Amino acid sequence: MSSAKPHSTFNNPTQFIEGWYWALSSRELKVGRVKAVTLLGRNLAIYRGFSGQVVAIDAYCPHMGAHLAEGKVDGDGIRCFFHNWKYDSKGICVDIPSLVKPLPVCIKTWQTEEKYGMIWVWVGEEKPSSLPFVPELEEVECDYILGTRFVKNCHPNVLLINAIDAHHFNTVHNLPLEIVFNSQELKSNAIAFSNTTRGGDDSWLIRLIRPLYENEVTYSMCYWYGSTGTVTLGPDFLHFYIMFALRMIEGGKTEGQTILVTRKRSGCLGWGINRGLLWLTQQVGNYFAKGDTQVFQTIQFDLKTPTKADRSIIEFIQHVNRQKALTWGNWEAVNYSEDNDRHSSSTSLMLDYDK
Ligand code: FES
Ligand SMILES: [Fe+2]
Numbered sequence: 001m002s003s004a005k006p007h008s009t010f011n012n013p014t015q016f017i018e019g020w021y022w023a024l025s026s027r028e029l030k031v032g033r034v035k036a037v038t039l040l041g042r043n044l045a046i047y048r049g050f051s052g053q054v055v056a057i058d059a060y061c062p063h064m065g066a067h068l069a070e071g072k073v074d075g076d077g078i079r080c081f082f083h084n085w086k087y088d089s090k091g092i093c094v095d096i097p098s099l100v101k102p103l104p105v106c107i108k109t110w111q112t113e114e115k116y117g118m119i120w121v122w123v124g125e126e127k128p129s130s131l132p133f134v135p136e137l138e139e140v141e142c143d144y145i146l147g148t149r150f151v152k153n154c155h156p157n158v159l160l161i162n163a164i165d166a167h168h169f170n171t172v173h174n175l176p177l178e179i180v181f182n183s184q185e186l187k188s189n190a191i192a193f194s195n196t197t198r199g200g201d202d203s204w205l206i207r208l209i210r211p212l213y214e215n216e217v218t219y220s221m222c223y224w225y226g227s228t229g230t231v232t233l234g235p236d237f238l239h240f241y242i243m244f245a246l247r248m249i250e251g252g253k254t255e256g257q258t259i260l261v262t263r264k265r266s267g268c269l270g271w272g273i274n275r276g277l278l279w280l281t282q283q284v285g286n287y288f289a290k291g292d293t294q295v296f297q298t299i300q301f302d303l304k305t306p307t308k309a310d311r312s313i314i315e316f317i318q319h320v321n322r323q324k325a326l327t328w329g330n331w332e333a334v335n336y337s338e339d340n341d342r343h344s345s346s347t348s349l350m351l352d353y354d355k
Pocket of ligand 2: 162168172173288289
């Protein structure tokens, strides 16, 4: 089997998948405030209008190019610092103080959503599809806390495959469990990998945890837009949910935010239980994050010699490469015909699963 497509989005610093990307946390943006945010190479001003609505607008004023994050929020619009032109929440110029009537100019705005304590921006032209979620919690109201924010010296795609790198659970995290994944495309832009094994009896740990699992040991990872992953793990009676929201920064590196999620429980008692559970979820996440920290500082990812245990990684690479790709910086659709030569070495994988 080989991935013959000459063009590749996976681990490519110049392009990314059209999708939802986190911009900043909700609490970083108070009512009436504006922030400068660079997202996937494009400069934005993101502000919260007086109705609470969040607006993401291209940064530079069409009059003379001032950055709108220097300006002031005015109602649900924004007024440029320089000559006080005002743009409404759709980016339409609605007031030019020196003129009786505004000129017919506008600035591009981008759709936003707030969920899990984060502000997300839809990066793309087509109608937004769903925000990332944990498959088990799709219809459920969630409670959450924000975990750590971090920068890593490798591409988000490379960082995320750690969660389905079956072999490294033994070699790095000392788990005496053979993990075998089954994959399922939930939507064209989301793919889930779930463990299908119960574990061997030769390990005391597996014998210890076996009563907690009726069937296979619950461990699954769902990828969204190749950049955000939601992990589900834990015994049958209590699942932990960890979201790794990543985005590419300059040089194909990663900036990420972990979000710990659980189902909402009612009342004061429910609130208290959830604080404890979310704290516990954070400890679980930390355990898995720690062992690998150093390797992502130095890795030059190139899956030259895949083995059977790397099958899921290859499936993920192929999934990423099937998505609609946009160009870093200008967010325009990648022109495939001109782009044939630009690809990461990981695309020309010749797979031999017998290794
Ligand atoms: S540069 Fe924005 S109003 Fe003049
Ligand atoms: Fe790991």
